[in-house]
Amino acid sequence: MIHASFAGRLVMLGFGSIGQGVLPLILRHIDVPKDRITIVTAEARGHAVAAEYGIRFMVQAATPENYRDLLTPLLRKGDFLLNLSVDVSSVALMQLCRELDVLYLDTVVEPWLGGYTDPSLSPSARSNYAMRESALALRDAARGGPTSVTAHGANPGLVSHFVKQALLDIARDTGAPVASPPPASDRAAWARLAQRLGIKVIHIAERDTQVADRPKRPGEFVNTWSVDGFVGEGCQPAELGWGTHEKALPPDGRRHESGCDAAIYLLRPGASTRVRTWTPLEGPFHGFLITHNESISIADYYTVRNADGTVTYRPTAHYAYHPCDDAVLSVHELAGKNWHMQPEKRLMTDEIIRGMDELGVLLMGHEKGAYWYGSRLTIEQARGLVPHNNATSLQVTVAVLAGVIWAMENPRRGLVESDEIDHARILEICRPYLGEVVGVYSDWTPLQDRAALFPEDLDESDPWQFKNIRVV
Ligand code: NAD
Numbered sequence: 376m377i378h379a380s381f382a383g384r385l386v387m388l389g390f391g392s393i394g395q396g397v398l399p400l401i402l403r404h405i406d407v408p409k410d411r412i413t414i415v416t417a418e419a420r421g422h423a424v425a426a427e428y429g430i431r432f433m434v435q436a437a438t439p440e441n442y443r444d445l446l447t448p449l450l451r452k453g454d455f456l457l458n459l460s461v462d463v464s465s466v467a468l469m470q471l472c473r474e475l476d477v478l479y480l481d482t483v484v485e486p487w488l489g490g491y492t493d494p495s496l497s498p499s500a501r502s503n504y505a506m507r508e509s510a511l512a513l514r515d516a517a518r519g520g521p522t523s524v525t526a527h528g529a530n531p532g533l534v535s536h537f538v539k540q541a542l543l544d545i546a547r548d549t550g551a552p553v554a555s556p557p558p559a560s561d562r563a564a565w566a567r568l569a570q571r572l573g574i575k576v577i578h579i580a581e582r583d584t585q586v587a588d589r590p591k592r593p594g595e596f597v598n599t600w601s602v603d604g605f606v607g608e609g610c611q612p613a614e615l616g617w618g619t620h621e622k623a624l625p626p627d628g629r630r631h632e633s634g635c636d637a638a639i640y641l642l643r644p645g646a647s648t649r650v651r652t653w654t655p656l657e658g659p660f661h662g663f664l665i666t667h668n669e670s671i672s673i674a675d676y677y678t679v680r681n682a683d684g685t686v687t688y689r690p691t692a693h694y695a696y697h698p699c700d701d702a703v704l705s706v707h708e709l710a711g712k713n714w715h716m717q718p719e720k721r722l723m724t725d726e727i728i729r730g731m732d733e734l735g736v737l738l739m740g741h742e743k744g745a746y747w748y749g750s751r752l753t754i755e756q757a758r759g760l761v762p763h764n765n766a767t768s769l770q771v772t773v774a775v776l777a778g779v780i781w782a783m784e785n786p787r788r789g790l791v792e793s794d795e796i797d798h799a800r801i802l803e804i805c806r807p808y809l810g811e812v813v814g815v816y817s818d819w820t821p822l823q824d825r826a827a828l829f830p831e832d833l834d835e836s837d838p839w840q841f842k843n844i845r846v847v
Contacts, residue, residue: 378804379783380406383453383478386446387414388437388468389460390421392600392722393482393528396764396772397459398428403761404776404804405783413449416460424763437463439487443471452476453786457779461603462488466509469523469790473513478521478782482528482775483604484510484668491607492714498612498640499631503666508634510790517789527778527793529734529770530579530694531669533805534749536798537736538577538673539565541748544814545572549742559797566677570688575620575740575839577673577692578650580747582657583699583767585730585754587723591701595719596709598702599727599767602720605665605698609646609706610714614638614666616674618691620740621841622834637675637689640666644714645694646706649846652695654733655747655815659823661846662695663706669793670694676794691841695737699723699730724765727754731810732766740839745817752810760808769808777804 385407387394394414402409409429414421417436425432437445437460446468450456456472458465458481465484472479484506491501499505510525517523526532539556546553546568557564583599591597598605617624617639624630627642641648645665652662670693679688697703701723708717735749750770757769764772781796782788806812820838825831834840 376404377406378404378780381455381783383455384411384413384449384451385455385457386449387412387457387459388416388446388463389458390414390416390425391459391461392724392768393771393775394459395421395424396761396768397775398424398430399762400772400776401779402428405780415445415449439464439467442467446471447475450475450477454478455779455782457775459775461485461601461607465525466513469510469513469525472523473517473520476521478523478786480524480527480775480778480782482532482771483526491611498642499629502612502631502640503614503668504631504634504638504640504671507668507671514790519787520789522782522786522788523790524778524782524796525790525792526668526672527774527796529774530581531667531672532778532793533770533774533801534579534669534734534736535673535793536796536801537748538738539798540802541736541738541746541814542568542572542574544748545738545741545743545746556799559795562676562795563679566679566688569677569690570679573741574690574738575618576844577690578652578695578737578739579667579669579693580652580654580662580695580737581732581734582654582660582697583702583730583732585699585723585727585732585766587701587726588728589726591704592719593708594717595721596705596717597721597723598705599699599723599732599765600771602722605702606709606716608665608667609663610644611666612640613643613645613648613664614640614670614693615664615841616670616690616692618674619686619689620837620839621691623842625841625845635675637678638671647710650693650695650844651821651846653737653745653747653817653819654735655813655817656733656751657697659819660697662697665694665696667694672792672794727765730754730766732770734770743816745819746814747817748814750809750812756810773805773808774801777801780804
C-alpha cells in the first residue's frame with residue numbers, strides 16, 4: 376500500500392543496519408522516484424544493497440567542517456533529510472534543514488564523534504538530557520517551519536505510541552474508558568489520564584532472544600543493531616525520568632542544573648546499571664538501564680503541574696534492556712576492559728538462526744498492577760516481511776518509515792518529539808510489521824519472589840520505588 380507520494384528529493388545520511396533495512400520499506404510504501412534518492416555514508420558497507428535497488432550511493436563522512444558543503448548541494452526547499460548515521464550532530468543537521476526549508480527525521484539525538492565519551496565534559500553534559508535540551512532549544516525558532524522529527528525509531532519513537540495505547544487499554548479495562556483520545560498536542564490531557572490511572576512507573580521493557588549460528592568470540596562485540604550506537608549510549612550515564620512518587624534520590628543520583636528537570640542521572644554508565652523488569656514471554660529478568668531519549672521525553676510529556684508551575688505528578692520512566700545473549704557477554708567483556716571497545720565488532724544479520732525481539736512498555740502501579748503492551752517479532756517473521764532486516768531492526772525501520780510518512784503528511788510542524796505525534800496514525804502504519812502486538816496484565820512486582828537469603832534495603836510499603844527495581 377502506498378501511504379504517501381513525495382515530489383522532493385530524499386537524502387539518506389548513514390546506511391548501516393537501519394538505513395539498509397528501511398530502504399525497501401520506503402520504496403514499498405512511499406511513491407518517490409528512485410533517481411530522487413541519494414545515500415551519503417561514511418563507508419562502503421551497504422553498497423551492494425543500494426545497487427540492488429538502483430539507488431545512488433556516495434561514500435563521504437560528514438564532519439563539523441564539511442557537512443554544510445556536503446549536504447547543501449543535495450537538498451532544495453521541500454526535500455527530505457533522513458539521518459540514520461552515527462557520530463553526526465543531529466542539532467547541526469536540524470539547523471541546516473531549517474535554513475534550507477527541508478524536512479528531517481532522526482532516531483536519536485546524536486552528538487558529533489566522541490561527544491558521548493568526552494572526558495572533558497561533565498556527566499550531565501554527556502547525558503541524553505543535555506542532548507535533548509539542545510534539540511528542544513531549536514523549537515521556538517523552528518515553529519511553523521519544515522517538520523523536524525526528533526528521535527523517532529523504535530525506542531525512542533514507537534514506544535511513545537505504545538504508551539498511549541496502553542493508557543487507553545488500562546482506562547477501558549478499569550471501567551474508565553476514554554470516549555475519544557485527546558489529540559497528541561493536548562499533552563496536559565494525556566498527563567492527567569496517566570495520573571488518574573495511577574501510573575507510577577513506565578519501563579521500556581525489551582528482551583531480545585536472537586541467537587546466531589556462531590557464538591561471540593573473545594575480543595568481539597556482537598549485537599543485533601549498531602555496535603557503535605549501543606556502546607556509545609551504554610557508556611553514557613544511566614538516566615531515568617524521575618517520578619513524583621519516588622521517596623528518595625539514589626545515593627549516586629544527581630539532578631541537572633537547568634532544563635525541564637524531568638529526569639535524573641546516575642554517576643555510572645547505563646551498561647553497568649541493572650534493573651528488575653518483566654515481559655510476558657520472558658517473565659521477570661534483569662535489564663540494563665541504558666539512557667535513552669524516551670526516558671526523559673515520556674516523563675516530561677506526562678508531567679502534571681499546578682497553575683503556579685509546581686509539579687504534582689510525573690511517572691518514573693526508563694529503559695530496561697536485555698539485549699541478545701551475545702551482546703550481554705559483549706558488555707561484560709567491555710566493562711572488564713574499562714569500557715575500551717573490543718578490537719572486533721559484528722552486527723548479527725544472516726547468521727541469526729532463531730529468536731525474537733519482545734519490545735514493549737510496562738506500565739506499573741495502577742489498579743490492575745502491571746500492563747505490558749508491545750510487539751513480539753520473530754527473526755523468521757522479520758525476514759519474511761522485509762529484506763535486509765532482523766527482528767530488532769524491523770521494529771525500528773517500520774517506525775522510521777511511519778515517522779517519515781507522518782512528516783510528509785504534516786510538513787509545517789517545526790520540531791516535534793514522538794510523544795507529540797498522532798499515535799493512532801503511526802501504529803496503523805507499523806502494525807503489519809510488528810508480528811504479534813499484545814497487551815498483557817501481570818501481578819509481577821519487583822518485590823515478587825525476593826528470597827531472603829541476604830539482607831536487602833527494600834521498601835515493602837510501595838513496590839514501585841526505584842530502590843526496589845534497581846539491582847544492587
Ligand atoms: P550502524 O552502525 O549499522 O550504521 C551507521 C551508519 O552511519 C553507517 O552506514 C556509517 O557509515 C554511517 N556513518 C558513520 N559516521 C558517519 C558520518 N560521519 N557521516 C555519514 N555517515 C556516517 O548503525 P544503525 O544500527 O544503522 O543505527 C543508525 C542510528 O540509528 C544510530 O544513531 C543508532 O543509535 C540509531 N538507532 C536508533 C534506534 C531507535 O529505536 N531509536 C534503534 C537502532 C538504532
